Amino acid sequence: MLSKKCKYAIHALVHMAKEPEKKFLIKDISEACNIPKKFLEAILLELKRAGVLGSKQGKGGGYFLRQDPATVNLAEVLRMFDGTIALVSCAAHKFYEPCAECEDEATCSLHHAFLEIRMATVEMLKNETLEGLAKKELKMKAKKKAKA
Amino acid sequence: MLSKKCKYAIHALVHMAKEPEKKFLIKDISEACNIPKKFLEAILLELKRAGVLGSKQGKGGGYFLRQDPATVNLAEVLRMFDGTIALVSCAAHKFYEPCAECEDEATCSLHHAFLEIRMATVEMLKNETLEGLAKKELKMKAKKKAKA
DNA sequence: GCCTAAATCTATTGATTTTATAGAGTTTAG
DNA sequence: CTAAACTCTATAAAATCAATAGATTTAGGC
Structure with missing residues (x-):
């Protein structure tokens, strides 16, 4: 089994890959993905240190994808x-x-x-890239909505 | 990663599958596979409860395979x-x-x-059965010996 | 019957890892 | 200068893993 940390990281990354250009607040990712905020902080920091994410501090700051989501697997x-x-x-x-x-x-x-x-x-x-996962998810959600 | 317990269990089972008819002492398996004896005790007991192994208590006792090693994967x-x-x-x-x-x-x-x-x-x-693993191991060991 | 070999059971300990939180510090926009 | 936001250090609670100790039961053989 994956650790929760790892699963949370993937959830957060896939969430961000749905809008690869956007800048995200920790709080917003935390709420969107149901991840404890403080725990997520540490995770995003690790992803930043690994070069997957970039960040901007201070007012108007946030996290963003630094790598092409098609290349992160x-x-x-x-x-x-x-x-x-x-x-x-x-x-x-x-x-x-x-x-x-x-x-x-x-x-x-x-x-x-x-x-x-x-x-x-x-x-x-x-074979499972952030881009692939994000697109699949968007498609599935659209389909479900159309059905309802 | 597998727990050590699980890895030990597999080692012990493959060891036993090399001589499927034989009865084994905990101590002998422990020494052959480099598994702490007391820990192995608990493992073999679990395997017995699961029906994979059988045992005989008392002098002249030991553990033995209860199932055909070709069917245990x-x-x-x-x-x-x-x-x-x-x-x-x-x-x-x-x-x-x-x-x-x-x-x-x-x-x-x-x-x-x-x-x-x-x-x-x-x-x-x-696809990885006890029989398959045991046979592969015997073959590899024989080959290595022939080389030396 | 008694001795000994062997599996069985209960309990518990110590170490490590995982998950999560607290709180102070730093940076930046406006 | 202040509020918003990421950054860092520390730590605590919980769970899991790995291993050991010690007492008990069972059975064979003399």
């Missing part, structure tokens, strides 16, 4: 907040660590199995 | 120890729960994205 966000995507550390790409209990990774069937699963999962996550 | 073991395989609770199959912050799952892009990812992941995990 879920694999990236997951790794930023939750670390590795792999199910065991010895199958990780960016956060590789040998498993303490394993005597020989080369002949460990789990290592090989989870390596494949990690690679497939990362592929799927890379 | 990693999806099952993961769910037993770590709960849902999905990355968000609203995308879970066996452990579904709505996300607290989400106002409308039907139009949530994350819900749909993670639903697909969960389904693909479960497919992959289901």
Whole structure:
């Protein structure tokens, strides 16, 4: 499972990607996405430090996307907040660590199995971009409204 | 990431699946797989309660596979120890729960994205059986030995 | 029957991580 | 100069994870 922090980050980013040019107040994102304001503060700050968001301080300030939402994908966000995507550390790409209990990774069937699963999962996550998610959501909401 | 408990469980099961008819002592599994003995005790007990293992108490006792290792897969073991395989609770199959912050799952892009990812992941995990993993491991170890 | 080997059960501890909040500080528009 | 807004440090509450201790029950073999 994702941490709440990571899920909140994705929610916030997708929300912002619906209007990629707009500047957002923490408070507004917090209310729109139902994320505790103080918690969201820390999250947005992390995203800023990672270069995904930019910000402007003082009156009239706010957060905005610094990167093209088509180039930001879920694999990236997951790794930023939750670390590795792999199910065991010895199958990780960016956060590789040998498993303490394993005597020989080369002949460990789990290592090989989870390596494949990690690679497939990362592929799927890379296909999910902020732009894609935001557009899908706008479309779904429009459809639902039309129905009602 | 899997919990250690879950990873230990899989290690122990694969170890046992290499000799599916044999009866194993906790101590022997613990030493073979480098798992803290007391911790392993609790794990094996859970696997027994779940029906995967059987046991015999007293002198000459031990644990043994109760199910055909070809029918036990990693999806099952993961769910037993770590709960849902999905990355968000609203995308879970066996452990579904709505996300607290989400106002409308039907139009949530994350819900749909993670639903697909969960389904693909479960497919992959289901293809990894105790028998498959054990055989692969035996083969790899034999190959390595032949080389040396 | 008694001894010993082995699984079983209850409880609890310590460490770590996660989630969240408080409050002071800094920046900027007007 | 003041209000609005992000920034930073600190910390606390809660949950989870990993591991251990110690007592109990069961069964085999002499």
